Structures are given as structure tokens and as C-alpha cells.
Amino acid sequence: MGKYTPPLGTTLLIIGQDLTSIADYKDAVQLPPGGATTYTNISEGEAFLNGLTTRADWGAGPIHAQQNLTDDPHAVLSIGLYLVDTTGSSLQHLAEGAHDAAIDDLGAFIQQAERPVFLRIGYEFDGAWNHYEPNLYVAAFRHLTDRLRAQGTTNFATVWQSATYAGGTYNNHPVEAWYPGDAYVDWFGTSYFVFDPSVHDAFLDLARAHDKPVLIAEATPQGYDLEALTYRDPTGEEEYVPKTPDAIWEEWFAPFFGYIHDNADVIRAVAYINADWNSQPMWAPDGGNGYWGDARVQANPKIQEKWLAEINTDFWLHGVPDLFDTLGYE
Numbered sequence: 001m002g003k004y005t006p007p008l009g010t011t012l013l014i015i016g017q018d019l020t021s022i023a024d025y026k027d028a029v030q031l032p033p034g035g036a037t038t039y040t041n042i043s044e045g046e047a048f049l050n051g052l053t054t055r056a057d058w059g060a061g062p063i064h065a066q067q068n069l070t071d072d073p074h075a076v077l078s079i080g081l082y083l084v085d086t087t088g089s090s091l092q093h094l095a096e097g098a099h100d101a102a103i104d105d106l107g108a109f110i111q112q113a114e115r116p117v118f119l120r121i122g123y124e125f126d127g128a129w130n131h132y133e134p135n136l137y138v139a140a141f142r143h144l145t146d147r148l149r150a151q152g153t154t155n156f157a158t159v160w161q162s163a164t165y166a167g168g169t170y171n172n173h174p175v176e177a178w179y180p181g182d183a184y185v186d187w188f189g190t191s192y193f194v195f196d197p198s199v200h201d202a203f204l205d206l207a208r209a210h211d212k213p214v215l216i217a218e219a220t221p222q223g224y225d226l227e228a229l230t231y232r233d234p235t236g237e238e239e240y241v242p243k244t245p246d247a248i249w250e251e252w253f254a255p256f257f258g259y260i261h262d263n264a265d266v267i268r269a270v271a272y273i274n275a276d277w278n279s280q281p282m283w284a285p286d287g288g289n290g291y292w293g294d295a296r297v298q299a300n301p302k303i304q305e306k307w308l309a310e311i312n313t314d315f316w317l318h319g320v321p322d323l324f325d326t327l328g329y330e
Contacts, residue, residue: 002186003157004076004116004327005213006268011260012317012327014078014271017218018061021275021296023071028298029308032319035075035118036068037217037271040106041082042144044090048102052109059282061275069113075319076116076327078159078217078271081106083122083140085131091122095139103144107153116329118269120159120189120217121145125178127163128170134177141180155329161189161217164199175203182210187269189217194234195255204266213268216260220273220295221252227276227299236291245302253303257310264315272297 006012015025016037026032040052040063050056051063068077085091093099110117121141125132145158162175169175179185188207190200207214223234226248230240243251260267276299277283277292285291297307310316317323 001211001213001268004118004186004329006317006327009264010315010317010326011264011267012076012269013311014076014269015274016078016271017080017273017275018057018063019067019071020061021273022068024296025274025298028296028304031308031311032072033075034317034319034323035078035269035271036072037078037080037273038063038065038068039080039082040065041084042094042099042102042106043082043084044087044093048099049105049109052106060280065109069115072319074321074323076118076323077113078118078120078215080120080123080217081144083130083132083137085133085136088131091132091136091140095136095143097143100147103147104151107148107151110148110153110156113155115155115324116327117156118159118187118215118217119156120161120215123159123161123189123217124163124165124191125161126169126173126175127165130170132170132178134170134173137178138180142184145180145184157186158184159187159189159215159217160185161191161215162203164190164192164196164203175206182212185210185212187215188212189215192216192219192256192259193222195259200259204263207266212266214263214266215269215271216267217271218273219256219270220275220277220292221248221256222290222292222295224248224252224295225278225293226296226303227294229300230293232285232291232293234290234292236286245300245306248300249303249306253306253310261315274298 014035
């Protein structure tokens with residue numbers, strides 16, 4: 001299996017995806033996360049590496065990867081590297097070496113982090129909204145990985161993250177069209193919002209075929225408001241439906257955790273987005289990006305109680321002092 005894979009029978013728990021959401025989670029749950037999710041970018045049309053060593057907010061909460069390192073000294077860092085190619089040439093320029101200075105700066109940051117870093121290169125590569133032409137994506141992924149390795153950056157694992165989206169893929173290519181190859185991919189990654197067993201099962205089977213562990217890199221009960229206790233279709237086209245805490249747990253959380261346990265041979269890390277999406281301008285209701293809700297497990301005492309009962313077991317790895325040793329970090 002891939003680099004930094006937890007021992008069989010355990011799964012790493014990562015929390016995201018902004019500083020406020022992570023801090024509020026820790027205050028409520030009183031368990032240090034095994035990892036923290038953050039984001040940065042090498043995408044033409046905007047300054048590179050936003051949110052890495054300086055604080056940034058794109059309307060989805062504050063991010064600052066350097067602050068994550070300070071706030072959670074025993075947590076891995078999961079970085080979503082945004083490469084969105086809105087110019088039509090950004091991926092090609094990256095693959096040709098035009099952005100090597102930014103890659104070198106990213107590598108220097110990863111090295112000084114002195115912990116395992118999961119690097120989700122061009123995450124959700126098959127999502128139509130990201131404009132990743134497969135051949136250019138593969139070339140960019142390979143060049144970026146080669147450049148980091150050549151500069152001596154060793155404490156990172158690459159993550160090849162699919163949108164795992166039932167609505168179709170960019171230009172209808174099969175998911176394998178974006179695969180950079182076993183020599184370049186340490187982990188497979190998925191998104192888990194609205195579950196589609198045919199899509200998710202097929203992706204897990206592909207990971208097994210390549211002997212790669214899976215990181216559920218983005219997971220949230222999209223459409224549910226854990227504070228208001230309602231559900232609204234993620235398209236935002238339906239009315240709010242009242243829900244009890246038990247109903248919310250049984251409809252989203254129980255199947256989610258059940259799927260993880262049923263596939264524990266390959267799902268070895270999970271990143272939950274513990275955010276009040278409603279409060280973030282990018283994801284606010286009726287803001288044009290669908291309806292997301294409020295996913296904070298601490299927003300309802302009964303849901304928090306059930307969450308703690310699930311994660312406070314030996315199956316889940318948290319941010320304890322020997323975590324990095326457990327993951328094989330040297």
C-alpha cells in the first residue's frame with residue numbers, strides 16, 4: 001500500500017477545512033484530529049500559493065497552512081492543491097516547467113512542516129468545473145511530483161482524488177484517463193457528499209487493483225443542517241424538511257461510517273468537513289453553488305454524542321504524540 005498508510009484495522013481521522021471549523025471542532029469534541037485539511041494553489045490568473053504561509057479567505061473560511069502546523073503539532077497536513085485551468089494553458093505551462101519556482105516554494109514548505117503531508121494534486125480532477133484535460137493533467141501531476149522529489153522533498157504522499165460524482169465526468173472520459181501511473185500516485189482519493197454506490201464501489205475496486213490506500217478527502221452531509229435539524233435537496237430546488245437528530249444520523253452518518261468499516265481494507269484515512277457551510281459566502285444558501293447546510297457535529301448534542309461514540313475507539317487514529325511513528329514517518 002501507499003506511503004503513510006496506517007496499520008490494518010485503523011483509519012486516520014482528518015478534520016477540515018478551515019481554521020475556524022477545525023478550532024471549533026477541537027473545542028467541542030476534545031479530541032485532537034489526526035490531520036488538518038487546508039488548501040493552496042498554483043493556478044494562473046491569481047497569486048500562487050495563497051493560504052500557505054499567509055492567511056487567506058476565499059469566502060469559505062480562513063486558511064493558513066503554517067498556522068495549522070502550529071495549532072496541531074501532532075496532526076498530518078492534507079493540502080488540496082488547486083490547479084484549475086481557467087486560462088486553458090495553466091496545466092501545460094506547469095508541465096513545461098514555467099511554474100517551477102512555485103513548486104520549489106511548495107516543496108520548501110512541505111519539508112519544514114516536519115510531518116507527513118498528503119498532497120491532493122489537482123483534486124477532483126474529473127469534475128467538469130475544474131477543466132482538467134486528461135493528458136495535460138497527467139503531465140502536470142508527473143512534473144510536479146518529479147520536481148518535488150528532485151529537490152529532496154520526501155515527507156509527502158501524492159493523492160489522486162476523483163470527484164466520485166455520479167453526474168458525469170469532464171468531457172465524458174473514463175476516470176482512468178487522468179491516472180498518472182502507479183509510480184506517481186501514493187493514495188487514491190474520493191469525495192463523499194451524496195453517496196452513489198455504483199460510482200464509489202467502482203473507484204474502491206480500482207484502488208484495490210492498483211494496491212493503493214484510499215483517502216476520503218472531502219466528506220460532509222450535504223443538504224443537512226445539524227443545528228436547524230432540516231434537510232434540503234443539494235440542488236436547492238426543494239423546501240426544508242424537518243429532521244430529528246436520529247433521522248439525520250441514520251440517513252447520512254450511519255451509512256457513511258458503515259461504508260468505511262465495510263471497506264476498511266482500503267479506506268485508511270477520512271477527512272470530515274466540520275463546517276457551517278451556511279455561514280460561508282461561497283457556500284451560502286441560494287448563492288449559486290448548491291445547498292450545503294451546517295455539518296458541525298457539535299451543533300446538536302445527540303449527534304455529537306453519537307459521533308464521539310463512533311470515533312472514540314481504537315479504530316480511529318487521532319493527533320497523539322506517536323501518530324507520525326505509527327504512520328511510518330522518519
